[in-house]
């Protein structure tokens with residue numbers, strides 16, 4: 248039998264957030280900044296099964312764009328990213344900056360000939376001098392600094408978590424939520440979670456390192472699942488959503504990425520490439536120059552189902568080596584650089600033809616909320632999601648953006664499954 252957490256001596260409204268990715272963390276942050284929130288009347292528990300930002304939120308590219316989707320949320324979120332960067336010196340803390348985006352088309356099917364070709368003047372921007380013009384056939388500008396920016400997603404998420412915790416009413420519990428308890432009247436009352444051993448997030452230095460718990464159970468309690476009662480429960484577990492809400496149409500799509508320290512500093516560009524390898528065969532790595540490294544990601548695959556935890560994500564060496572190889576073909580600075588990460592993670596995707604997601608707001612179950620399915624724009628849209636979730640949780644409705652078309656109740660019916 249799971250043991251119950253002692254909460255009876257605490258009459259504060261208890262909001263449980265399951266999942267410490269960027270969406271869960273931004274929800275906690277904006278709750279603590281909401282005018283109706285007070286540490287004397289509210290408390291928040293974030294429960295995380297491995298480490299904060301150990302999934303896509305720590306391994307994404309971090310591109311922000313006004314032309315991202317969905318249009319209901321993007322302008323708000325892009326603006327909030329800028330405000331956060333201004334408030335907390337995001338340029339230093341999480342490498343926030345504006346940048347330009349271009350698309351590059353190349354033909355590598357004749358690369359042996361191409362490499363002997365004299366550089367062709369395609370009129371590339373002068374400062375895009377780290378791209379080999381001799382492998383390119385054409386390019387175009389996608390957007391300028393007015394509508395594109397970037398963050399380092401891991402640094403951003405961890406920074407926002409610390410800021411959320413500084414009010415003293417936000418606990419990070421290390422444990423894996425196993426299920427949600429419902430009353431007979433379809434109200435979510437508590438979660439059952441498997442605690443992890445005691446860890447220390449203050450020593451966390453990167454997406455793969457161990458992190459913490461301020462309210463972490465001791466390792467002796469590891470084997471006993473615990474019950475945590477909450478007044479409101481918010482599911483922000485991205486690709487793992489249907490493990491807790493089996494009818495919710497959110498699944499995962501794996502994508503590989505690498506980071507390279509280039510042989511010399513390179514200018515601030517995001518490159519969307521399309522490289523022809525052979526007749527009808529293309530590869531489209533996305534290459535984002537960061538302040539001190541270059542991030543390169545490939546396309547998604549669904550060869551392997553979403554595993555149990557972020558620690559179990561299988562990284563295919565050959566997919567990473569492919570990225571290393573084509574990065575080197577595009578740029579001598581990347582070819583001569585040092586590879587610092589080979590990794591994979593899962594995008595949370597909404598499997599409904601009528602929407603590309605995300606799903607944000609209340610469910611059919613009383614006191615149960617979801618913010619998930621952010622697809623390839625979760626870094627961009629997390630602050631906006633956090634802001635509207637805080638409004639929904641504390642005011643009863645979103646006022647900063649009209650997100651009615653993202654209402655989860657349009658796309659699935661929640662609650663205990665028959666027989667539960």
Ligand SMILES: Cc1cc2nc3c(=O)[nH]c(=O)nc-3n(C[C@H](O)[C@H](O)[C@H](O)COP(=O)(O)OP(=O)(O)OC[C@H]3O[C@@H](n4cnc5c(N)ncnc54)[C@H](O)[C@@H]3O)c2cc1C
Pocket residue numbers: 265266267268269270271294295296297298299300301302303304305306307308309310311422423424425483484485486487491501502503504544545556557592593594595618619620621622623624625626627628
């Ligand atoms: C390769 C790649 C590149 C990307 N690039 C960009 C980009 O440039 N710009 C952009 O805007 N977006 C980008 N994205 C998308 C973005 O990363 C995601 O949309 C976003 O990170 C999703 O955040 P999340 O918090 O919903 O989920 P996640 O980051 O997956 O976090 C979910 C958390 O829940 C935890 N969890 C899961 N199950 C449980 C459980 N049962 N109990 C407790 N905790 C649990 C996990 O451990 C995890 O920490 C990219 C994604 C990928 C894969």
